Amino acid sequence: MISFSDSVTSKLPNTATSIFAVMSQLANEHGAVNLSQGFPDFDVSPVLIELVAKYMREGYNQYAPMPGLLPLREAIAEKTSELYGAEYDPDTEITVTAGATQAIYAAISAFIRDEDEVIIFEPAYDSYMPAVKLNGGVPITSRLKGPEFKIDWDEVRRLMCNRTKMIIINSPHNPTGSVLSSEDLLQLEKLVKNTNIIILSDEVYEHIVFDGKRHESVCRYPGLAERSLICCSFGKTFHATGWKTGYIVAPSALMKEVRKTHQFMVFCTNTPVQYAIAEFLKNGNGHGGLGLFFQAKRDFFLKEIEGSRFTFTPTAGTYFQLLNYEAISDETEMDFAGYLVKEHKIAGVPVSSFYNKGHNGNYIRFCFAKSEETLKTAAEILCKI
Numbered sequence: 001m002i003s004f005s006d007s008v009t010s011k012l013p014n015t016a017t018s019i020f021a022v023m024s025q026l027a028n029e030h031g032a033v034n035l036s037q038g039f040p041d042f043d044v045s046p047v048l049i050e051l052v053a054k055y056m057r058e059g060y061n062q063y064a065p066m067p068g069l070l071p072l073r074e075a076i077a078e079k080t081s082e083l084y085g086a087e088y089d090p091d092t093e094i095t096v097t098a099g100a101t102q103a104i105y106a107a108i109s110a111f112i113r114d115e116d117e118v119i120i121f122e123p124a125y126d127s128y129m130p131a132v133k134l135n136g137g138v139p140i141t142s143r144l145k146g147p148e149f150k151i152d153w154d155e156v157r158r159l160m161c162n163r164t165k166m167i168i169i170n171s172p173h174n175p176t177g178s179v180l181s182s183e184d185l186l187q188l189e190k191l192v193k194n195t196n197i198i199i200l201s202d203e204v205y206e207h208i209v210f211d212g213k214r215h216e217s218v219c220r221y222p223g224l225a226e227r228s229l230i231c232c233s234f235g236k237t238f239h240a241t242g243w244k245t246g247y248i249v250a251p252s253a254l255m256k257e258v259r260k261t262h263q264f265m266v267f268c269t270n271t272p273v274q275y276a277i278a279e280f281l282k283n284g285n286g287h288g289g290l291g292l293f294f295q296a297k298r299d300f301f302l303k304e305i306e307g308s309r310f311t312f313t314p315t316a317g318t319y320f321q322l323l324n325y326e327a328i329s330d331e332t333e334m335d336f337a338g339y340l341v342k343e344h345k346i347a348g349v350p351v352s353s354f355y356n357k358g359h360n361g362n363y364i365r366f367c368f369a370k371s372e373e374t375l376k377t378a379a380e381i382l383c384k385i
């Protein structure tokens with residue numbers, strides 16, 4: 001007899017469990033230093049924790065409004081205006097989401113129909129491609145080329161056609177740490193002029209940019225802002241990735257559609273955290289110093305691995321550093337990452353897992369959002385390999 005499970009067909013036949021979950025589990029199994037999955041190992045501000053507890057104790061435990069608490073949306077509008085000089089209406093142009101992951105999915109599912117083409121730059125954060133495919137879209141990839149991992153705008157021009165519905169950009173970029181410049185955004189602005197192309201701009205690492213550079217949000221560029229959905233995450237800003245609280249900002253015509261998908265994905269997100277973040281932001285606790293904080297982490301880590309056989313270009317943003325192992329091994333990235341965990345007790349992420357059809361550039365991604373002690377231990381291991 002054929003069992004029911006034999007009749008189950010996958011909508012994502014080639015998608016396996018996320019590499020972040022796989023590597024973190026492997027790290028735990030082997031007692032390895034875990035620099036794979038991107039999450040900080042420092043504490044959330046005790047003031048913010050206390051605010052969440054306060055709102056829970058005071059009974060703010062029922063559903064929040066569907067687009068998010070108004071005071072939080074107001075605080076986001078203020079922040080976006082102060083930082084980027086862009087004005088968004090909290091009523092109609094800002095929605096609080098369950099992390100940036102849900103913001104991205106809500107945005108893609110609101111606009112992508114069967115056969116719509118979406119340009120994605122590889123290596124790409126893992127959630128973009130499945131979200132496009134689940135909505136019937138067709139991912140069209142353009143590769144960033146190491147060691148700088150810049151966008152080839154001429155190639156983008158060649159890939160664009162009347163089926164192109166969306167272009168997804170991500171700066172600062174996970175996994176490579178590259179940062180888009182003003183010239184990049186001007187190029188994009190020029191390319192999409194007089195088209196109906198929507199830009200999805202993943203800016204979750206907006207506050208983690210190094211060496212005096214500034215974050216180029218798409219909302220600084222009017223020709224982009226009018227067609228852009230910007231996805232952000234408080235997880236990165238407040239060392240609270242487990243709270244899964246993020247948001248999306250976009251002009252009202254776009255946001256109207258995003259809210260239609262958002263309301264049937266989660267309806268709203270967790271209430272006491274929204275109250276707490278709103279108050280925390282109102283009291284002047286923002287992202288202050290986050291870039292310098294992570295720059296010091298990057299510099300510490302790179303100094304500690306100076307004598308190793310790994311080579312690198314210092315990362316320009318995010319809390320990830322790519323290390324190249326060409327001088328050590330000719331194994332694939334997946335095999336080499338497995339070897340590092342099992343034989344050397346250190347976990348990183350093979351960059352090949354950020355490519356749809358595989359790739360080998362001899363890069364492993366390491367997360368340096370860790371205590372100096374952890375980074376020192378990691379560097380000692382890396383120096384011996």
Ligand code: PMP
Pocket residue numbers: 038098099100101102125170173174202204232233234235241244245246
């Ligand atoms: N985009 C990128 C580039 C990320 O690195 C992450 C998380 N690491 C996300 C989106 C998802 O953010 P969140 O955890 O808020 O869902």
Ligand code: GLN
Pocket residue numbers: 018020021036037038039174
């Ligand atoms: N974004 C984090 C990373 O790149 C992990 C997110 C996740 O585990 N899904 O490592």
